[in-house]
Amino acid sequence: MTDISRRSVTNLSAIPKEEYIYKCTSACAGCSSSLCLRYVLKAAGPDSVLVVPACCTSVIQGIYPATAMNVPVYNVAFAAAAACASGMSEAFAATGRDTNVIVYAGDGGTVDIGIQSLSGAFERGANFLYICYDNEAYGNTGMQRSGSTPLGARTTTTPGGKPTAKKDLDRIVQAHNPPYMATACSAYPLDLYKKVRKALSIKGPKFIHILAPCPPGWRYPTEKTVEMGKLAVKTGMWVLYEREFGKLTINGPSKAAMRKPEPLEDYIRGQGRFKNLSPETLDLMRQQVEQNIQRLAREEEGIC
Amino acid sequence: MRERLALSRPGEAASGKTGSWRTFRPVVDKEACNACGLCAQYCPDGVIDEELNVDLEFCKGCGICANECPKKAIAMVREER
Numbered sequence: 001m002t003d004i005s006r007r008s009v010t011n012l013s014a015i016p017k018e019e020y021i022y023k024c025t026s027a028c029a030g031c032s033s034s035l036c037l038r039y040v041l042k043a044a045g046p047d048s049v050l051v052v053p054a055c056c057t058s059v060i061q062g063i064y065p066a067t068a069m070n071v072p073v074y075n076v077a078f079a080a081a082a083a084c085a086s087g088m089s090e091a092f093a094a095t096g097r098d099t100n101v102i103v104y105a106g107d108g109g110t111v112d113i114g115i116q117s118l119s120g121a122f123e124r125g126a127n128f129l130y131i132c133y134d135n136e137a138y139g140n141t142g143m144q145r146s147g148s149t150p151l152g153a154r155t156t157t158t159p160g161g162k163p164t165a166k167k168d169l170d171r172i173v174q175a176h177n178p179p180y181m182a183t184a185c186s187a188y189p190l191d192l193y194k195k196v197r198k199a200l201s202i203k204g205p206k207f208i209h210i211l212a213p214c215p216p217g218w219r220y221p222t223e224k225t226v227e228m229g230k231l232a233v234k235t236g237m238w239v240l241y242e243r244e245f246g247k248l249t250i251n252g253p254s255k256a257a258m259r260k261p262e263p264l265e266d267y268i269r270g271q272g273r274f275k276n277l278s279p280e281t282l283d284l285m286r287q288q289v290e291q292n293i294q295r296l297a298r299e300e301e302g303i304c
Numbered sequence: 305m306r307e308r309l310a311l312s313r314p315g316e317a318a319s320g321k322t323g324s325w326r327t328f329r330p331v332v333d334k335e336a337c338n339a340c341g342l343c344a345q346y347c348p349d350g351v352i353d354e355e356l357n358v359d360l361e362f363c364k365g366c367g368i369c370a371n372e373c374p375k376k377a378i379a380m381v382r383e384e385r
Binding site: 027064069223225 | 312314315319320346347350354366368372
């Protein structure tokens, strides 16, 4: 018999034990945004401020007068998250405080509505971390399409599947030349933890884009959240990388996926939003995945 | 701080006891468990503690722990109420 009390829990020992989100958020069962936020706050520590525009996270905080978040949270209008955070970081700098300012925004608040304030704040070089958790639709209001919804995905406003491809937010952010930007996935929380720690150690505007599978929106059973995230990385649909001062590093799980990707059908099959996907759309998706991987591989080798 | 401010204060159960949402309850087979801690790592709500006990007052029964357990030591059992 295994005596659990005597054995060290090796995977957990690497990261702080403090939880900054209390139990009982009103997040859906199997929510990966809630999983990501746990690790973001573990990495950031107690001296942090969250700026949350309208998104699922502004709902899962709980009901007034209680909140599940144990750090200060500033709820702000959809389009203003990055503008608010840049002002906040200036104010902290003026009072000589070294508080981490973190924007935790959904894909709607980043890719569509908040992109102008994001672009402005990155151009001004404000000192804050912008985290976009991407469930590829407006999940909070019942899964309407966003700019981040992938090709062929059914949402309540694209019942026949979205005809256009996902907006490449990372290349838009890359054009601002931030000192640090990275992609992460909720299925690799320790990787996310390391990236947030690294981002917060650098001064200037930082950006992390997290793929956050969403059980009610992507229409898969709640227990598959982590499996879906892993499949997205293993099939090459989502590439884990970080770019520090312009130097690209592709992370281990994606390196393995580039050498030997799993079939894209494995990822598509499990999700109700890709039901009855036409073979032509699937081909187009495969081409896009291939192009994206090749472009990143070339950049890492320094060819382009 | 004036109490009239629209300010929320942190605390457990900000949205009530979410354990009542559950239709399937995780049951850990301690014989098969090798204490790897992956269940606690992947729990979205952080209801699995260091000794790997599940807090059933708040567990929403999503089943990620059972799905990710490498030893298949967690079974999801239907709640009877």
